[in-house]
Amino acid sequence: MSARSAAQRPGGIPPMPERNPKALREAIAAHAPQLLADFDRHWKRDIADAYDLARVPAFMALWWTEYALARDPGLDARVTDLEDRAAEAGDIAEARALLEQAAHLRREAGHSEPGQ
Incomplete structure (x- = not known):
């Protein structure tokens, strides 16, 4: 997304990040820091030490939506x-x-x- 199109977003709403946990966390930290502690807690509880990554899509779907609303x-x-x-x-x-x-x-x- 160009700087011009980002600047044209209504109400200065930041664009959605790339669809991966690292980019989503960075966007949350920058634009919705009130969500960061819960995001990190959920990541550490359900994903960080998991040997089965099957939970990642559900985690991303939840936090993608939460960030989309919070931004x-x-x-x-x-x-x-x-x-x-x-x-x-x-x-x-x-x-x-x-x-x-x-x-x-x-x-x-x-x-x-x-x-x-």
Whole structure:
């Protein structure tokens, strides 16, 4: 991604990194440091000493989505608002609809590609 296209991103949202744990950790450290301790703790607990790397794709999918949300404060606030409203909803149908909206936004964020 060129410097010009990065500068044109709405609201100064940083681009997604290359899709590997090292690049993702660097992006989290630079743009969403509030996630770094949990990222490192999860990495050390589930991946760092593992002899079976089968868990890496699930780890990457989770943290890719978390970073995609955290790098965009507006989107992150929208998802949090939907989830909070669902928790307080008095009607199960309303809560379900709110959670479905939040899940849709999370899925969309998780489909972000490197450089987007």
